[in-house]
Amino acid sequence: xxxxxxxxxxxxxxxxxxxxxxxxxxxxxxxxxxxxxxxxxxxxxxxxxxxxxxxxxxxxxxxxxxxxxxxxxxxxxxxxxxxxxxxxxxxxxxxxxxxxxxxxxxxxxxxxxxxxxxxxxxxxxxxxxxxxxxxxxxxxxxxxxxxxxxxxxxxxxxxxxxxxxxxxxxxxxxxxxxxxxxxxxxxxxxxxxxxxxxxxxxxxxxxxxxxxxxxxxxxxxxxxxxxxxxxxxxxxxxxxxxxxxxxxxxxxxxxxxxxxxxxxxxxxxxxxxxxxxxxxxxxxxxxxxxxxxxxxxxxxxxxxxxxxxxxxxxxxxxxxxxxxxxxxxxxxxxxxxxxxxxxxxxxxxxxxxxxxxxxxxxxxxxxxxxxxxxxxxxxxxxxxxxxxxxxxxxxxxxxxxxxxxxxxxxxxxxxxxxxxxxxxxxxxxxxxxxxxxxxxxxxxxxxxxxxxxxxxxxxxxxxxxxxxxxxxxxxxxxxxxxxxxxxxxxxxxxxxxxxxxxxxxxxxxxxxxxxxxxxxxxxxxxxxxxxxxxxxxxxxxxxxxxxxxxxxxxxxxxxxxxxxxxxxxxxxxxxxxxxxxxxxxxxxxxxxxxxxxxxxxxxxxxxxxxxxxxxxxxxxxxxxx
Amino acid sequence: xxxxxxxxxxxxxxxxxxxxxxxxxxxxxxxxxxxxxxxxxxxxxxxxxxxxxxxxxxxxxxxxxxxxxxxxxxxxxxxxxxxxxxxxxxxxxxxxxxxxxxxxxxxxxxxxxxxxxxxxxxxxxxxxxxxxxxxxxxxxxxxxxxxxxxxxxxxxxxxxxxxxxxxxxxxxxxxxxxx
Numbered sequence: 129x130x131x132x133x134x135x136x137x138x139x140x141x142x143x144x145x146x147x148x149x150x151x152x153x154x155x156x157x158x159x160x161x162x163x164x165x166x167x168x169x170x171x172x173x174x175x176x177x178x179x180x181x182x183x184x185x186x187x188x189x190x191x192x193x194x195x196x197x198x199x200x201x202x203x204x205x206x207x208x209x210x211x212x213x214x215x216x217x218x219x220x221x222x223x224x225x226x227x228x229x230x231x232x233x234x235x236x237x238x239x240x241x242x243x244x245x246x247x248x249x250x251x252x253x254x255x256x257x258x259x260x261x262x263x264x265x266x267x268x269x270x271x272x273x274x275x276x277x278x279x280x281x282x283x284x285x286x287x288x289x290x291x292x293x294x295x296x297x298x299x300x301x302x303x304x305x306x307x308x309x310x311x312x313x314x315x316x317x318x319x320x321x322x323x324x325x326x327x328x329x330x331x332x333x334x335x336x337x338x339x340x341x342x343x344x345x346x347x348x349x350x351x352x353x354x355x356x357x358x359x360x361x362x363x364x365x366x367x368x369x370x371x372x373x374x375x376x377x378x379x380x381x382x383x384x385x386x387x388x389x390x391x392x393x394x395x396x397x398x399x400x401x402x403x404x405x406x407x408x409x410x411x412x413x414x415x416x417x418x419x420x421x422x423x424x425x426x427x428x429x430x431x432x433x434x435x436x437x438x439x440x441x442x443x444x445x446x447x448x449x450x451x452x453x454x455x456x457x458x459x460x461x462x463x464x465x466x467x468x469x470x471x472x473x474x475x476x477x478x479x480x481x482x483x484x485x486x487x488x489x490x491x492x493x494x495x496x497x498x499x500x501x502x503x504x505x506x507x508x509x510x511x512x513x514x515x516x517x518x519x520x521x522x523x524x525x526x527x528x529x530x531x532x533x534x535x536x537x538x539x540x541x542x543x544x545x546x547x548x549x550x551x552x553x554x555x556x557x558x559x560x561x562x563x564x565x566x567x568x569x570x571x572x573x574x575x576x577x578x579x580x581x582x583x584x585x586x587x588x589x590x591x592x593x594x595x596x597x598x599x600x601x602x603x604x605x606x607x608x609x610x611x612x613x614x615x616x617x618x619x620x621x622x623x624x625x626x627x628x629x630x631x632x633x634x635x636x637x638x639x640x641x642x643x644x645x646x647x648x649x650x651x652x653x654x655x656x657x658x659x660x661x662x663x664x665x666x667x668x669x670x671x672x673x674x675x676x677x678x679x680x681x682x683x684x685x686x687x688x689x690x691x692x693x694x695x696x697x698x699x700x701x702x703x704x705x706x707x708x709x710x711x712x713x714x715x716x717x718x719x720x721x722x723x724x725x726x727x728x729x730x731x732x733x734x735x736x737x738x739x740x741x742x743x744x745x746x747x748x749x750x751x752x753x
Numbered sequence: 754x755x756x757x758x759x760x761x762x763x764x765x766x767x768x769x770x771x772x773x774x775x776x777x778x779x780x781x782x783x784x785x786x787x788x789x790x791x792x793x794x795x796x797x798x799x800x801x802x803x804x805x806x807x808x809x810x811x812x813x814x815x816x817x818x819x820x821x822x823x824x825x826x827x828x829x830x831x832x833x834x835x836x837x838x839x840x841x842x843x844x845x846x847x848x849x850x851x852x853x854x855x856x857x858x859x860x861x862x863x864x865x866x867x868x869x870x871x872x873x874x875x876x877x878x879x880x881x882x883x884x885x886x887x888x889x890x891x892x893x894x895x896x897x898x899x900x901x902x903x904x905x906x907x908x909x910x911x912x913x914x915x916x917x918x919x920x921x922x923x924x925x926x927x928x929x930x931x932x
Contacts, residue, residue, distance in 0.1 A: 147797070280796060309796045351784055511796045521784075521791055547818075550792060552811040610807055611792040673799060724799040731802050732756060735809070738789065 149309070149512035150270050150281045151317070151504025154262065154297065156215045157339045159183050160498060161266040162505035163274060164514070169321070169505040171498045172273045180497060181269075184212040185261045189249045195265040208234065209248045213340075214262075217244060217255040218300070219293030256300045263304035280309035282508040284500050287313040287345050287356045290528055291573055291585055294613050309511045311612045315345035316354050316522065317503030318467045322491050325349065325520055330464040331357075333452075335482055335490065337445060338470035340366035344449045346456040346463075353523040355546065357456035360448035367472035370438050374400035374429075377437050382417055382425040392420050407434050408475055435477055442481050449485060466490040471497050523548050526613055532605065533570035533579045535560070542607050545575065549613055554606040556622075563595040567603060571617055590619045662713040670704055670720055677701065677727055680734060688733045700726040757790075757809045761833060762816035772830060772895035774820055786813045824917060827891055827910045836903045838910060849912055856880075856919060860926060873927050880920050887913050 150163040158180040162171040171179045178197065186199035187209045194202070203210040211234065217225055222244045225236055237252055239245040245252035263283075270278060283306075285297050294311055301308045315334035319325060324332055329350045336343040343361035347354055375396040379388065388396070399417060406413040412430040419425060453460060466486045472478060473496045483490050494502060510518050525548050531541040532555075543553050559567065567590045574582030593601050602622040609615050677697070685694055704719040763770040766782045788794070790813055795806040819825045828838055856876055866872045887909050894906040 310793065351780065352787070511793055513797055521788055521793060523787060523791070548814050550807050550811045551814050552808070553815070608807075608811065611810075672797075676798075721800075724801040727799075728801040728805070731799075732805060735790065735805070736756065 147512040147514055148274055148276055148278050149505075149508035149514075150278045151312075151501050151506070151508045152263065152266055152281055152283045152301075152306075153314070153317075153498075153501035153504060154215065154259065154283055154285075154300075155183055155338070155500075156213050156341060157183055158497065159262050159266060160501040161270050162498065162501040163270065163278075164505050164509040165274075169502045169509070171501050172269055174269055181262065181265060182212075183215065183262055184210060185214070185258050186210045187248045187250045187253070191250055193261055195261055209250075211246060211248075211253075211258050214255045214258045218259055219290070219296035220244065220255070256296050257303065259297070259300035260303035263301055263306060267304050267306055278307070279512050280307045280508065282310050282312050282317075282504045282511065283308055284312050284314045284317045284504050286343065286359075287315050288343075288359045288527065290583055291530075291613065291615055292583075298612065298614065308612075309508060312504055312507055312522075313345075313354075313356060313524070314469070314500050315343075315347055315356070315359075315467070316524075317500045317507065318469045319347060319349075319354070319465075319503070320506055320522075321494055321499045321503035322465070322467055324465055324467070325352075325354070325522070331458055331462050332465045332467060333449070333463045333486060334467045334469060335445075335449070335473065336361075336469040337472040337478060338366055339472070340364075340368055342366060342445050342448065344445070344452045346452050346458055348456075348458075352521050353525075353548065355525050356527060357458065358452040360452035360455065362444065362448055365441070365444055367470075368397075369441050370404060370472065370475075371397050371400040373437050373441060374404060374434070377429075378417060378427060381427055382419065384417075384419060389420060403429060404434075404475065407431055431477075438475075438477065439481070442478055446481070446485050460485075460487065463488060467499070468492050468496050469499055524611065524613065525549065526551075526609055528573045528583075529575055530571070530573055530585075530607055530609070530615060531582070532557075533572060537579045538577060539572050539574070539579045539582050542605070543609065547609075549609045550611050552606060552608045554604050557603045557605060558599050559593065559596065559601045559603075560598055562598050564598065564601070565593045565595055566591045567593065567619075569605060569617070569619055571607075571615070585615065586617065588617075588619075590621070593621050596623070659713060663711060663716070666713045666716040666720065667708055670708055670716055673720055673723060674701055674704060677723070680730070684734055684737065685730075688737065689730060693730070696726050697723075697730065757812050762819055762829065763833075765813065765816050766820060768820065770830070770833065772823075772827060772892055774826065776821065779817070779820055783813070783817045823888060823891070824910065824913050827895075827906065827913070830895065831903065831907055831910065834903055836900075836907055838907055845911065845915075846908065849915075853915055853919065860919075860922060863926060864930070869930055870927070873923055873930070877920070877923055880916050880923070884913065884916050884920075887916070 148163070150161055151169075153160045153162075160171050160179060160181065162169055164170075173179045174181070174196075181196045182200045184196065184199040184203065186194045186202040186206065188194075199210060200212070203212065222236065222238055225244050235247040236244045237247050239252065239254060243254060245254050246258070281301070283297060283301055285294055289297070297311060298308055315332075315336065318334050318336075319332050324330070327349060330348075332347040332349065334343075334345045334347065336345070341361065341363050342365045343359065345359045346357045348357050349355075375393070378384070378396060378400065379386070384392070384396075395418070399415065403413050403415055407429065412428060414426070414428045417425045417427060453463075463486050466482065466488045468479065468482070468490045473482075473490075473492070479490055479492060507522070509515065510520060525546045526543065527545060529541045529545040530543045531539045534540045540555075542555055543551055557567070568587065569590060570579065570587045571585045572579055572582040573585050576582050590603060593603070600623065603619055604622055605617065605619045607615060607617055678701075681689075681694075681697070689697070700719075700723040704716070704723050707715045707719040710716075757765055761770070765786070766779060768774055768779065768782075787810065790806055790809045792803060792806045792810060795802050798806070819829050831837060856879065859872070860876060863869045863872050891906055891909050891913075894902040894909065
């Protein structure tokens with residue numbers, strides 16, 4: 129059936145105007161930004177025509193920061209101040225990072241609340257701050273190539289990212305001055321890029337083989353609901369391993385010692401990578417290898433030989449594939465689509481073996497390095513309101529259960545995993561001692577029974593409970609998860625009517641205050657610019673709000689509002705218009721809030737009216753006996 | 754006109770307030786409500802509208818889970834009809850408890866049986882039959898609707914919870930045996 133449209137700002141009757149939005153793939157090795165122009169999603173290159181931005185940040189003593197290829201080239205000379213693979217530390221605690229291994233040279237120090245920081249010449253930096261530099265760079269590229277500020281962006285995250293990792297990603301975007309409309313799972317973005325969301329149902333495998341990591345996700349699509357059934361992978365398996373295997377083969381053939389110097393090894397890896405790429409198009413590759421003594425070795429490698437060298441590595445990726453299918457409880461023949469992501473899936477041999485495993489021809493038409501960013505841009509385009517007629521709606525689920533610690537160190541699940549979000553759940557607890565006036569609340573995430581096996585998200589105390597007999601207090605703990613999978617927890621005591629509310633912030637993201645402070649710091653020297661920009665932004669917002677509201681009033685004002693109510697809204701509009709004549713952006717902002725407040729009831733009635741209409745369109749008799 | 758936060762779940766989904774629901778219609782209504790209220794539809798709207806959209810969608814999701822699952826639906830309907838379950842009341846029918854204890858005992862000693870997996874399947878089948886019988890009984894009681902029937906329905910719901918918990922334990926046990 130045709131769904132009723134609510135005339136919200138993004139769907140109003142005003143002449144169609146393209147709203148500018150973007151999708152960002154914040155990757156471990158490389159990052160990209162994409163946007164939809166003239167109906168086509170495309171990634172944006174830098175001035176040199178490079179689309180991929182290496183996710184590397186270099187900090188110099190004088191405070192200058194470089195990002196990307198330029199930063200990467202600094203790695204050798206200044207390894208301690210050249211930060212790469214920061215995504216692996218986003219939203220992680222100090223202990224998590226120790227567990228990740230120590231192959232990285234950085235010096236981690238304990239920050240506030242167990243949040244790790246990296247020691248650099250410009251001070252101790254959190255992974256959130258480092259990641260925000262990459263996002264700032266892409267933000268700048270976006271503004272320059274499109275000539276304006278995006279209204280909002282969609283940022284992709286791995287499907288297995290837990291709550292603190294998602295929060296940290298969002299914090300980094302906030303620091304970079306981006307308005308995040310939605311966080312989107314990477315495999316879901318890849319499926320969207322191929323238009324698989326248009327199907328009514330099916331099981332999709334997303335095979336993501338990058339430079340240094342391998343991920344497999346099994347998704348199920350059912351009536352517009354994308355559900356991540358299972359994920360698996362190998363965080364230490366990637367295209368680099370293929371290059372290394374080829375380099376090892378060359379060394380054996382050319383008689384180069386295992387203890388070849390660092391410089392020689394680096395060159396061999398580059399040669400191996402080039403040979404690998406050449407064999408994607410050709411049957412045989414001929415090459416010259418320069419040895420350390422300055423002599424050359426002439427070699428050749430054909431596809432069959434190549435397969436013998438690399439097949440074991442590719443087959444290693446099939447083990448997690450099998451595991452993920454088992455976890456998902458999905459038989460191999462039920463997988464209808466296989467989507468290829470990541471640079472290593474360019475190799476014909478990878479496509480061949482993966483296709484043979486899933487008994488399906490994999491989707492390869494879109495550049496596997498860009499497919500995630502492209503899918504994110506397509507989703508952003510819909511969210512920002514450029515496709516008002518689109519029926520597409522991605523309903524996401526939380527990947528891990530959320531719960532509370534109970535007596536005895538057991539975790540009690542409040543919201544089970546795979547629950548569709550947004551969701552709000554409340555549960556009542558009580559005191560266990562006479563006269564107890566405080567209660568410790570420990571929020572955890574995970575599937576295990578014991579709290580010690582779950583991820584600790586937040587701890588707080590509810591204080592000021594009036595002294596009562598044990599079991600008399602009624603403490604209601606409400607979990608709310610928004611459409612991005614971000615959690616807020618509120619506790620209040622109900623019996624006495626006294627309300628104590630505490631909002632929980634994740635332990636490893638940044639507090640709002642901290643984000644605000646950092647934004648202020650970064651902008652302190654540009655105070656006037658900021659005021660001007662704020663004023664401009666608030667004026668744009670004010671126009672948008674008034675325009676949308678006036679359209680709504682014209683449509684339904686007469687029907688849904690009493691003359692007094694109408695007058696109150698008209699007054700608020702006039703007040704806002706008056707405030708726009710001045711130059712104080714904060715007054716405009718206040719007036720917008722006031723107008724929003726005075727029109728909330730109207731908005732609620734309109735949403736209601738439209739659903740009543742939708743329901744009355746159905747014959748009540750068909751609802752079932 | 755009413756606010757979704759004030760409407761009960763049946764009203765929100767436009768379903769008659771009864772135990773039987775048409776699961777296909779429920780799913781269809783769910784998607785329609787999502788299309789209208791989901792936060793993705795209000796990304797560029799005001800903060801107030803975003804907040805409303807979040808609350809309403811959460812309500813739509815919660816209502817769906819409740820109406821979809823017979824056990825939750827029955828408890829919810831009993832509350833609406835003025836016969837809420839009392840969590841503190843643990844009194845159960847004696848025969849039922851005895852049967853449950855026998856099943857539990859068998860489950861505990863399952864590893865000692867000749868074919869533990871086969872035995873698990875037997876228990877599972879038994880539970881399924883019991884659940885189906887309870888489901889039919891519940892339908893009758895709600896259809897009848899007298900005070901006596903509804904109080905009995907409360908007993909049935911408690912039994913259903915028992916069966917469900919036992920079914921979960923059977924699944925856990927199976928994983929242990931396989932793992």
